[in-house]
Amino acid sequence: MTIIDRHQIVDAPDPDFGGISNRGRSHDQLRDAYKGALRGFDYFGMIEPALYVSTQRVAGVPRFMLWHMHALVWNTSRERLERRAEDLRPWFRAYLPYATGVDVRPVRTGDLLQMIWYVAKTPMHQYQLAKRESESLQQYRGPLNGVNTVRLYAAMHELQLPDLVLAGGIGCHILRRTCRAARHW
Structure with a gap:
């Protein structure tokens, strides 16, 4: 399941680095926005930022991050x-008006390891937005370049695994064991 909430956009430029700050939102607040969505289910998921670049014409800021959640x-x-x-x-609306804020897809037989990787991956792409002649938005995806990799690092370097992971039901046991094991790395 993927959950996207356009209200979880972080867009204020960081004057010291040219990166992105969170406009006073704590990462706990970002997490809490997604935490209750799957209450009552067994799940394990992570929140991650999607970095949108060259957004001055469309969004009025040079770049922004849209925090979203992937969960099993x-x-x-x-x-x-x-x-x-x-x-x-x-309640959860995607940034793009034609996209859904909540997407459910079953895990196909043999794909569980790939899905675990996908849920736990770090950001790999950057996105650009352009206005079509019809005034609707078009999204383009490309590989994360070096400068934007550093920007993401600057925005996320203080975060640790427990800051990004969400779990419910039996997933809480998996989270505790994972965090305990990660402390020994």
Whole structure:
């Protein structure tokens, strides 16, 4: 499941680095915005930023980050999860008007390890927005370049695994064991 909330955009330029600050939002507040979405489910997920660059014409700022969550959810039916997604969609709205804020996709047989990697990955892409002639937005994705990798590092360097991971139900046990093991690295 992927959950995106356009209200979790961090867009104030950091004057010391040309990077991005969080306009007074703590990372706990960013986490809390997604934490309750899957209450009552067994899940394990992470929040991560999508970096949008060259956004001055479209958004009025040179760049911004949109924090979103990817999660694996189990021990439930597809129907129950789809009902939750329908309940969440009015509250979680994507930045792009034609996109959904809550996306549910089943894990195909043999793809679990790939999905675990996807949920736990670091950002790999940067995005650009352009206005079409119709005034709608078009999103372009490209590899994260060196300068923007440093910008993301500057924005995230103080964060640790517990700051980015969310879990519920049985996923809480996985999170505790993972964090305990990570302390020994």
